[in-house]
Amino acid sequence: MAAVPSALSFSLQDALPDAVWRGDQMGSCRSATTASGFHALDRELPNGGWPASVLIELLLAQPGIGELRLLAPTLARLTQARKTVILLAPPHIPFAAALTELGIDLKYVMLVEADKPADRIWAVEQALKSASFGALLCWLPQARPDQLRRLQLAAAGGEGLTFVFRPLDAQNLSSPAPLRLVCQPAPAGRMAVELIKRRGPVHLHPIVLPLLVPAMLIQPLARAMATPVFNSPTYAVDRPALAATAARHRAALAARA
Amino acid sequence: MQQLPLDTVLRSQPGHEPGADPLAGPPVAVCEHRLVGWCNHAAEEAGIRAGMSESNARALAGALQSFPRDERREARALREAALWCLRFTPHVVLRASGILLEVAPSLRLFRGIANLSAQLQSGLAELGLHARMASAPTATGAWLRAQCDAPAGWRHGQPAAQWLDALPVHVLEQARPHLETLSGIGCATVGQLRRLPRKGVTRRFGDALLRELDRACGDEAEVHAWFEAPAAFDAQLELPTRIDHAEALLFAARRLLLQLAGWLTARHAAAAAITLFLHHEPTRRRDRRSTALRLALGMPSRDPEHMTLLLREQLARLELAAPVIELSLQAEQIIEQAAPNTELFPTPATDAASIGRLVERLQSRLGADAVRQLSLFADHRPELGMRSTPYRANAPHPQPAMQQEGGSHGARVRPVWLLKQPLPLATRRHKPCHHGPLTLLAGPERIESGWWDDAPATRDYFIAMNAQHMLLWIFRLRAAGDTAGSGWFLHGHFG
Numbered sequence: 001m002a003a004v005p006s007a008l009s010f011s012l013q014d015a016l017p018d019a020v021w022r023g024d025q026m027g028s029c030r031s032a033t034t035a036s037g038f039h040a041l042d043r044e045l046p047n048g049g050w051p052a053s054v055l056i057e058l059l060l061a062q063p064g065i066g067e068l069r070l071l072a073p074t075l076a077r078l079t080q081a082r083k084t085v086i087l088l089a090p091p092h093i094p095f096a097a098a099l100t101e102l103g104i105d106l107k108y109v110m111l112v113e114a115d116k117p118a119d120r121i122w123a124v125e126q127a128l129k130s131a132s133f134g135a136l137l138c139w140l141p142q143a144r145p146d147q148l149r150r151l152q153l154a155a156a157g158g159e160g161l162t163f164v165f166r167p168l169d170a171q172n173l174s175s176p177a178p179l180r181l182v183c184q185p186a187p188a189g190r191m192a193v194e195l196i197k198r199r200g201p202v203h204l205h206p207i208v209l210p211l212l213v214p215a216m217l218i219q220p221l222a223r224a225m226a227t228p229v230f231n232s233p234t235y236a237v238d239r240p241a242l243a244a245t246a247a248r249h250r251a252a253l254a255a256r257a
Numbered sequence: 258m259q260q261l262p263l264d265t266v267l268r269s270q271p272g273h274e275p276g277a278d279p280l281a282g283p284p285v286a287v288c289e290h291r292l293v294g295w296c297n298h299a300a301e302e303a304g305i306r307a308g309m310s311e312s313n314a315r316a317l318a319g320a321l322q323s324f325p326r327d328e329r330r331e332a333r334a335l336r337e338a339a340l341w342c343l344r345f346t347p348h349v350v351l352r353a354s355g356i357l358l359e360v361a362p363s364l365r366l367f368r369g370i371a372n373l374s375a376q377l378q379s380g381l382a383e384l385g386l387h388a389r390m391a392s393a394p395t396a397t398g399a400w401l402r403a404q405c406d407a408p409a410g411w412r413h414g415q416p417a418a419q420w421l422d423a424l425p426v427h428v429l430e431q432a433r434p435h436l437e438t439l440s441g442i443g444c445a446t447v448g449q450l451r452r453l454p455r456k457g458v459t460r461r462f463g464d465a466l467l468r469e470l471d472r473a474c475g476d477e478a479e480v481h482a483w484f485e486a487p488a489a490f491d492a493q494l495e496l497p498t499r500i501d502h503a504e505a506l507l508f509a510a511r512r513l514l515l516q517l518a519g520w521l522t523a524r525h526a527a528a529a530a531i532t533l534f535l536h537h538e539p540t541r542r543r544d545r546r547s548t549a550l551r552l553a554l555g556m557p558s559r560d561p562e563h564m565t566l567l568l569r570e571q572l573a574r575l576e577l578a579a580p581v582i583e584l585s586l587q588a589e590q591i592i593e594q595a596a597p598n599t600e601l602f603p604t605p606a607t608d609a610a611s612i613g614r615l616v617e618r619l620q621s622r623l624g625a626d627a628v629r630q631l632s633l634f635a636d637h638r639p640e641l642g643m644r645s646t647p648y649r650a651n652a653p654h655p656q657p658a659m660q661q662e663g664g665s666h667g668a669r670v671r672p673v674w675l676l677k678q679p680l681p682l683a684t685r686r687h688k689p690c691h692h693g694p695l696t697l698l699a700g701p702e703r704i705e706s707g708w709w710d711d712a713p714a715t716r717d718y719f720i721a722m723n724a725q726h727m728l729l730w731i732f733r734l735r736a737a738g739d740t741a742g743s744g745w746f747l748h749g750h751f752g
Contacts, residue, residue: 064750065727068673084612092674095749096631096643101671110612110648111629112619119623126618132611185726189751214670217720217728220698 034161037073040207045179046199050074050161055152055177059196061168063091063139065185069102069211070193071163075135076103083134083160086127088112089120091139102212108134117142124151131158139165145174152176171196182206188221189213286314289326334386337492339484340516341380343523345373349484350396355388355403357396357481384512393420396479397472401447404428421473422448431466438462447473486523490588492516499538499580503572506535506581510572511565513586518561521588527557529590533568537579548578556613557592563614570621616648637706638714639675639748669702670720672730672749679746682731689731689745693724705735718748727751 033049035042042048050056060067068075075085085108087094096106112127114120117140124138128151140148143166155162164177171182180197186208195203213221286296286305293309303318315321339356342349345367348359360373367373374390381388391402398421405428424447426432426439432450438461444450450458451470458467471477492513500506510533521528533550552567619628628648636642682689689695700719707713716732723729728751734744 061725062727064672064674064729064752065725066752068752082608084608090674092676092750092752093645094631095639095671095673095675096633097639097669098671098673099631100633102673106631106633109631110616111631111645112623113627113629114623123619123623127615130611130615130618132608132615187726189722189726189728216670216699221722 032159034074034077036070037077038070038209041193041209044195044198044203044207051179052159052161053156054179055148055155055162055164055175057164057166057170057175057177057180057197059166059168059171059180059182061184063165065183066189066191066211067165067183068094068099070183070191070209071135071137072102072104072212074161076105078134078161079105079108081134082108084108084110084132086110086112086133086136086138088123088127088136088138089114089140090137121147121151125154128154128158128162131160133158133160135161135163137163137165141165141167145176149176189217286311286321286323287326288323293323294326334384336484337384337512337516338381338386338388340486340492340519340523341384342377343484343486343519344380345377347483347523348481350481351484352400355400356484357400359396360392380515383515393473395473395475396481397469398474401428401473422446422451426450429466429469431469432462435462435466486520490517490520490591491585493583493585495583496581499582501577501580503575503577504569506584507565507569507572509584510568510586511561513584514561514564514568517564517586517588518559521559521591524591525593526591527559527594528564528588529554529557529592530588531564532587532589534585534587535577535581536583536585537577538582546579548575550575555617556610557590557594558614559594563617566618567621570618574622637704638712639671639704641707641712670699672728673752674750676748676750679732679748682743682745682747684743684745689721689733689743691721691723691729691731691747692727695721695723695729695731697721698728701733703735704732720751 032052033045033047034052035049036045045051058067058070079085080103085104087109089112094109094111099109100106110133112123114123120138120140121143124136124140127133127136127138143151143164148164151162151164168182171180175197178197178199180195182194182196184192184194184206186192189211191209191211192206193209194206286293286300288294288311291311293305293307293311293314295307296305296314300314300318300321303321305314305317305321311323314323335351335354335356339349339351342356342358346358346360346363350357358377360370364370364373367376370392374392378388378390389403391399393399393402401421401424405424426445426447426449427436429447429450432439439445439450444453447470455467468477472479494509494513496506496509500509513533517528517531530551530553533552535548535550537546537548539546550568550571552564552571554564554567558564616628626647629645630648632644632646634642634644680691682691682695684690685694697719698721701717702719703717705715715735717735718730718732721729721731729747730749730751731745731747734746
C-alpha cells in the first residue's frame with residue numbers, strides 16, 4: 001500500500017498523455033494519420049493529417065468544386081502504396097484520364113454504383129467492415145444521423161480513411177463524425193476549407209488551399225482575377241481575336257435591331 | 258452427448274432455435290419401450306423424470322408431446338456433427354452416442370483448448386445439438402469423464418490415475434452389468450475398483466472391464482476407426498415447418514454450411530461454387546419443384562461466415578414461389594487449397610483477399626455490374642476515352658493504350674468529373690451561362706473524331722469558370738445546325 005501515493009504524485013498530464021485533453025490543445029489520439037499534402041491544412045488537423053478509422057465529413061454546395069483535387073495528393077500516395085481506393089456512388093463519372101493525371105493509379109481504384117440510399121448505406125457499411133481499403137470516398141446526400149452513427153462505429157474497426165461527401169445544408173445538423181470540413185471554391189482555382197468540427201480548439205478562419213491547377217490555366221486564372229469580369233457587361237473572353245469577333249457580332253445585331 | 262435423442266427430436270420442431278428460452282415451449286419427452294428416456298426442461302418442471310412410464314408422464318403434464326426414439330435420425334445427426342468436428346481435427350471417431358476427437362495437434366492452431374471447445378460448442382449449438390465435453394490424455398479417459406455429470410477441468414501434467422480414481426464406477430461401460438455387485442462390495446469409484454486385485458476382478462467381472470480401465474490409464478494401446486468424410490458433399494435438411502419467407506431459410510441453411518466447412522477442411526479444399534436447392538412443398542402428387550440458388554465465389558473459400566453473408570444477400574432478393582419444406586446443399590466446384598496462413602501483420606495478400614470478399618459481398622446485393630474498375634482507352638472523344646469493366650480481383654489490368662503515345666498530347670487537361678449526358682447551356686448575350694455567366698479561361702481544344710462509327714463528335718472544348726469560381730469543361734458544337742439551343746454544353750467539372 002505504501003507504493004501507491006508515490007505513483008499518484010505524477011502529473012496527470014504526463015502520466016496519461018492521451019487520456020486527458022484540455023480545450024485549448026489540439027486533440028491527440030493514438031490513431032495514425034495520413035498527411036493531406038497541404039501544409040496549411042495539416043497544421044490545423046489534429047495530429048497533422050487526415051485521421052484514420054473515423055468518418056471525415058466534407059460538406060460541399062455541389063460536386064465538382066475541387067474536392068478530388070483536394071484529396072488527390074492523399075489518394076495518389078495510397079494507390080502508389082497499392083492500397084485500394086473505393087469511390088462509392090459518385091455523382092458523375094470519374095474521368096480515368098484526369099485521375100491518372102492527378103497521380104492516381106487506376107489499378108487500385110474501385111467504383112461502386114448504388115442508386116438506392118439504403119443500398120448505399122449498406123455498401124458503405126460493408127466496405128467499412130471489410131477494413132481492407134486505403135481510402136473510401138462515399139457520397140451520401142441523404143444519410144440520416146443514426147445511419148452515420150452506425151457507420152462511424154463500423155469505421156472504428158478499420159484503418160483506412162473514410163471521406164463522406166454531404167451537401168452544404170447538412171452543416172447545421174449534428175453528426176457523429178469527429179472531423180467536419182466545409183469546402184467552398186475560392187478564386188483562382190483554390191479552395192476555402194473551414195473546419196467546423198475537429199478534436200481541438202475552435203477553428204476561426206477558413207484556410208484557402210492552393211489546389212493543383214493545370215499549368216495552362218495558371219495564367220488565365222491570374223488574369224481573370226486581376227480584372228473584375230463578373231459584373232462588367234463586356235464580353236468576358238480574354239482572347240482579343242474572339243472578343244473582337246464577338247464585338248462585331250454584337251454591333252451587327254444592334255444595327256439589325 | 259447425453260441428450261442426443263432429445264436434441265434430434267427438438268431440432269426438427271419449430272421454435273427450438275438455439276438461444277430460445279429452454280423453459281418456453283411445450284414439454285417434450287422421448288420414449289423408448291413406453292418408458293420416458295429423455296425429457297426437456299419444461300417436462301422436468303412438470304415432474305417428469307427419466308425412467309417413468311409414458312402414461313404416468315402424460316398424467317403429470319397434459320400437453321406433453323412424446324416421440325418414439327429414432328436411432329436412424331440420431332445417427333444422421335451425429336454424422337452431421339462429425340462433419341463439423343472435422344474442421345478442428347482430421348481424427349474424429351463416431352461412437353454410438355458421441356464423438357471422440359484427437360485435438361492435441363490442433364491446440365496451437367485454435368489457440369488453446371478453451372478456445373477450441375468454445376468454437377466447437379457454438380457450432381454444435383447451431384446444429385441444434387448439446388454436448389458435454391471432456392478432455393483427457395487418452396480417448397477412453399476423455400470418454401469416461403464425459404459420462405459423469407460434472408467433469409472437472411483436467412490440468413496438463415496431472416497423472417492419469419488421480420482424476421480417474423475420483424470418477425464413479427458407473428461411467429465404465431463394462432461395469433454397467435455388474436453395478437449391483439460392485440456397490441455390494443463397497444466399490445463406488447474407479448479408484449476403489451483399481452485397488453482390487455486384478456486376478457479377482459478378471460474372475461468375477463471378465464477381462465473386458467480391466468482392459469477398459471487400462472485403456473483409460475494409457476496402459477493399453479487403443480485402436481480407432483476414424484470417421485471418413487464422404488467423397489462428394491451433398492447434405493439435406495428437412496425443415497421443421499413450411500417456410501414462406503426466404504430470409505427465414507438462412508438459419509436452416511447455416512446448418513448445412515457448417516457441415517460444408519468441416520468437410521472442406523477435411524479435404525484440404527475450398528469451394529468455388531455451391532448450390533442450395535430449395536425444395537418446395539408439392540402442390541399435387543408427384544409434382545416436386547425446387548429452386549436452385551447458385552453461389553459463385555470469386556475466390557474459393559471455406560469460411561462458413563463468409564458464405565452465410567453471401568447467402569443472406571441472395572435470399573433477401575429471392576421471392577419464394579411456394580413454401581419450402583426441405584433444403585439441400587451441394588458443393589460443385591471444389592478446389593484443392595491449403596488452409597490460409599494467419600498473418601501477424603496485414604500484408605498486401607491479406608488486403609487483396611479481403612477486397613475480393615468485399616467485392617463478392619457487394620456484387621451479391623447490388624448486382625455483378627455494380628462494382629467496376631476504370632481503365633484508359635485510346636479515343637479522343639472523352640465519353641469513349643475510358644472503359645469501365647466489372648471489377649475482378651487479381652484480374653490482369655488492361656494496359657493503358659494511351660501511354661505509348663508519349664508526350665505528343667501531354668498538354669491535354671481533362672476534368673475529374675464527366676457528366677453522363679452533356680448538359681445544354683443557355684446563353685445570355687452570346688455568353689454561355691451556368692449559375693451565372695462563364696468566363697472562358699482556355700481553349701478551344703478541337704476534338705473531331707468518330708466519323709467511322711455512329712457517334713461522330715466535332716466539338717470545341719473550353720475551360721470556363723463561373724461566378725462561384727468553379728472550373729467547368731464546356732464545349733460548343735461546330736455543326737450547330739442539328740441541335741436546338743445554343744450549341745453550348747457542359748461536359749465536366751474540375752472537381
